Amino acid sequence: MATSDLKKIQIQREDITFDAYVVGKDDGPGIVVIQEWWGVDFEIKNHALKISQLQPGYKALIPDLYRGKLALDAAEAKHLMDGLDWQGAVKDIQASVNWLKANGSQKVGVTGYCMGSALTIASSVLVSGIDAGAAFYGVPPPQLADPAETKVPLQAHFGELDNIVGFSDIKAAKALEEKLKASGKPYEVHVYPGVSHAFMNTSPEGVERRKVLGMTDDNEAAADLAWSRFQSWMNRYLSP
Numbered sequence: 001m002a003t004s005d006l007k008k009i010q011i012q013r014e015d016i017t018f019d020a021y022v023v024g025k026d027d028g029p030g031i032v033v034i035q036e037w038w039g040v041d042f043e044i045k046n047h048a049l050k051i052s053q054l055q056p057g058y059k060a061l062i063p064d065l066y067r068g069k070l071a072l073d074a075a076e077a078k079h080l081m082d083g084l085d086w087q088g089a090v091k092d093i094q095a096s097v098n099w100l101k102a103n104g105s106q107k108v109g110v111t112g113y114c115m116g117s118a119l120t121i122a123s124s125v126l127v128s129g130i131d132a133g134a135a136f137y138g139v140p141p142p143q144l145a146d147p148a149e150t151k152v153p154l155q156a157h158f159g160e161l162d163n164i165v166g167f168s169d170i171k172a173a174k175a176l177e178e179k180l181k182a183s184g185k186p187y188e189v190h191v192y193p194g195v196s197h198a199f200m201n202t203s204p205e206g207v208e209r210r211k212v213l214g215m216t217d218d219n220e221a222a223a224d225l226a227w228s229r230f231q232s233w234m235n236r237y238l239s240p
Contacts, residue, residue, distance in 0.1 A: 001053065003045035011063065013095035018067060020096060021045065024052030024059035029131075029238035030100030032093055033062045034112030034119050036198070037081040039070040043206045047113065054231045056239070059105055063096045065089045065119075074213060081115050086144050089119055094127045107131040107238040111230070113200060114138050117156075117168070121176075124150040132237035134230050136200055137168040139176050147179035153186040155233045157226045159195040161217060168197055190229060192222040199223055 006021040021040065033048045035041075040062055048060035065084065071077035093110065100108045109132040112120040117138030122145035124133040134155040139147065147154075158173040166172055173191055180187035192199060198210055199219035210219075 001049055003042060003049060006045055006048065006062070009099075011092075011095050011099050013091055018092060018095075019064040020099070021048065021062045021064070022059065023048055025057035026059065027104040028057040028059045029234070029240070030059045030061060030097075030105030030108040031234065031238075032096045032100070032108065032110045032123075033060050034093065034110065034116030034123075035062065035065060036114040036116055037071065037077040039066045039077075039080065040064045041070055043201050043203060044113070044116075046203050046206075047200065050227070051111070054227075054234070056235070058234070058238075059100065061096050061100055063092045065092055084115075086119070086122070086141075090122055090126050090144075093119060093123045094129075097127055097129045101129055106240050109133060109234050109238050111234075112136065112138075114168070114198060118144075121145065121147050121150070121154065121156075124152050124154050132234060134233055136226070137162055137164075137197055139167060139172050147176055148182040150180065150183045150185050150187075153233070153237050154180060154183075155188045155229065156180075156190070157200075157229070158189070158191050159197055159199045159217075159219075159222070160191050160193045161196040164197055188229070188233070190226065192226065195219045195222045200226060 006023045035044045051060040111134040113136040117135040118140040120135040122140040125145040177189040196215045
C-alpha cells in the first residue's frame, strides 16, 4: 500500500467543511490520526497507513487541521502551529470521531504525534465518543485541557533525550504521569532511552528531516517497540 491509497473525504461541523483522509477496513474500529506541526505530510500519511494495516484491521482518519497548508521547514511549521485555533482543532477531532462512528466504526481511538499528541490528550478530556488515546511526545497547554480530567484510557510515549522543555521533555512526561495517575483511568507512560523527539518518524524522508533538526539518534528499535505497545493498547480498548 502507498499513501495514494488514502481517500480524501469532506467532513462537516457546524457551518464548516474540512478535508480528511481515510484508509483501512470499512467496518473496523476507527482511529483518528492527528498531524505533527508540519501539516498533513508524507509522515502522518505513513503512520495512518501503518495503523490501518495493524491486526485485526483498523480504519485510520487524518483530519486536515491546517486546511491544506504544509510546512517545509521548522520556522514555517512553528508559524502554522502558532496560528492554529486549538479549540477549533478539538472540534475538528470531535467531528472526525462522529464521522467514524456514523460510518461503520463501533469504537474509536485517537492518536497523534508532537502537536497531534497534545491534541490527543486534550481530546481525551474534551471530545465525546472516544474509547482510548495514544499520545506521542507532546502535552497540551494547561489552558486547553488538564490531563487529570481524561475520560478514557490513555497511553503516552516520550524520548528520553527529547529537549522540548515543558512540552515533551522528560519533565513533561513525569508531570503527565502524575496527572494521569490522578485521573483514575487506565494509563501507561513509556520513556524510550537514547532517543529524542519525533522518534516514530522512520521513513527515509523522516530520518533526513530529523537529522536536519539535529536528531541523529538511531530510533528504529524504539519506534518498533512503541508500535507494538500502541497496537496492544488499541486492541485492548477498541475490540468490539
